[in-house]
Amino acid sequence: MSILNLSAQQLRQAANLKDQIAALEKQLAALTGTSAKATAPKAAQPAKKKGGMSAAGKARIIAAQKLRWAKVKAEKAAKK
Secondary structure (H helix, E strand, O other), X not given: OOHHHOOHHXXXXXXXXXXXXXXXHHHHHHHHOOOHHXXXXXXXXOOOOOOOOOHHHHHHHHHHHHHHHHHHHHHHHHHO
């Protein structure tokens, strides 16, 4: 569900829950002597995508470009 699809009442409830969580984290930090940010579990970040194209994909693009240039050169030679 997107935040854009929430009603005003649901948004108020979500804001209240967020405030309650922040208050509880603050209380926990006071009890344990740590920062509230350190006690919150970190969300797993998705792995960064490396590279963008396979060797086969690159080869297809190169072959297509060579064909285009061959056509251009053939048309140029035919005009002379």
